[in-house]
Amino acid sequence: MRCLNCGSTYDPDENIYTCPKCGPRLGTLEIVFEKYPKVDISLEDLRSKGIWAFKELLPLERNDYEVPLFIGNTPIYEKKEMAKKLGLSNLWIKDDGRNPTASYKDRATAMAISKAKALKKEIVYCASTGNAASSLAGLSAASGMKSVIFVPKTAPEAKITQLLVYGSTVMAVDGSYDEAFDLSMEIGEEFGWYTRNSAINPYLLEGKKTGSMEVPIQIGHVPDVAIVSVGDGTVVSSIYKGFKDMKMAGFTDRIPQIIGVQAEGANAVMRTFESGHFDKPVDIDAHSIADSISVGKPRDVLKACKWVKESGGYFVSVTDEEIGHAIIELARESGVFAEPAGSTAYAGLKKIAKDLHGKSVVVFITGNGLKDIRSARNFTGQVNYVKADPSSVKDALRKSGII
Structure with a gap:
């Protein structure tokens, strides 16, 4: 380390x-490898093993515990028509909302569970705005472990319900995510539990990096640009680390430009990046409909800024309005329903598409839209309420412009 x-x-x-x-x-x-193994991972390996296909490139022992749920090998959709509209040479949408608990966070949690088992820890804890929490709850249940989870009391009801269904002990904190994070660390360290707080625990990024490691296997090459939403900074850092490790292991020959997208009301990492002083993080009071990335005191800001810069990338921010419209457009153009944090990446692509003219782009969608339907509903059309007769239906169809 x-x-x-x-x-x-x-x-x-x-x-x-x-x-x-x-x-x-x-x-x-x-996490630094003293020597990278040469790897040759096939598409069949990925299909049969998920993230464990990369075990040689993970800081695990050969016999370390593997969570008994299938994680990884999430779908990646080639969208040539969308690419054409945006002026790109090609576009891929990688849908990590298809993981067991419907978010990218399952990749990190799998690593946390493996490490906790190796250390003979019985309780794993974290603070989360929702996705890391539901991931820890679900994977702990599948692994026979206990979990204690700290969330802001404003977390979406669907996400809190997931935690309770899986049997977690839930602490809904009357405060922000950052306050919940600090409280979780204080309590967790006092009782000697294992932390799944990914911006603190360096091993969790190693699980998250598998998302980008899958891309060159699935599409056959490295795209020019990778775009992902940013909260604490760990996921965007992991995207870089995954591409870098595949290059160091001799599987690919380059690293794409990494672009991080933040909500305008929670763009602390972007502000730090643009200040040029990565060792002096800019903290803010964060607010956004994208609750999963609404972080005002990012913990992995140093990694995020340094590694995005090394890739030749940068950060961009988008408004909540742009995030909401991106949910709808992405769903209708690609069939992928993203939660606000996931659609933030696509909103960012739309904002900077002219600067990426002629390039190939992969967009990482980090969470499923069913986790926060209330936000999506604010940007949809209305339901047609009709009587139980054909004339009422036809009237509604005419008003809708269908007939």
């Missing part, structure tokens, strides 16, 4: 999450 800030290295057996010299915010650790 190597500190991204000061460069200090630590043995993987040391029971630390962040660099003791630099503290929890700047002392973010990255």
Whole structure:
């Protein structure tokens, strides 16, 4: 484990999450392979094993526990007509809403469960605006482990219900995500539980990186640009790390430009990036309909800024209005129903498409729209309420312009 800030290295057996010299915010650790194995992973490997097809490139022992739910190998859809409209050479939509608990976070949770089992921990905890929480709840249940989850009390009802269905102990905090995060770390450390807080625990990014590692296997090459929504900064960092590890392992020959998209009311990572002072994070009071990325005090800001810059990428922000309209357009153009955080990436693509003219692009959709139908409903048409007779139906069809 190597500190991204000061460069200090630590043995993987040391029971630390962040660099003791630099503290929890700047002392973010990255997992470094002393030697990369040469890999040749086939599409069939991916189809049969999911994320475990990449076990040689994960910081796990050969016999470490594997969550007994199928995670990864999520669909990637080629959308040539959408690409043409946007002036791109090609466009792929990678739908991670098809994971077991309907979000990208299952990739990280699988790693957390494996590590917790190896350390003989019985309880795993996290703070979340919803997706990491439901992921931990579901995968813990499948693995026979207990989970304690801290969420802002404003988290969508569908996400909180998921936690209770899976049997988690839920703490709905009267405060922001950032307050829930700090509270979870204090309680979790006091009781010696294992943390699934991905911006603190460096191993979770290793699970998340499998999302981008799948892309060159599924489409046969590396696209020019990869676009993903950004909250804490871990997912966008993992997109870079996945492409980098595949290059270092000799599977590909390049890393795409990484572009992170934030909600305008929660764009702390973008502000830090544009300031040029990555070691001085800009914190804000975050507000957005995209609850999964509504983070004002991002914990993985250093990784996100450094690695996006290394890829030649940048950050862009979009309004809640643009996010909402992107949910509808993405669903109607591609058939993929994204939650607000997922559609944020597509909204970002629409905003900067002219700057990407002629390039091939993959957009990562990180969560399923059924997790937050209330937000989507604000941007849809209305239901036609009719009487139980043909004339009433025909009147409604005429008003709708169908006939």
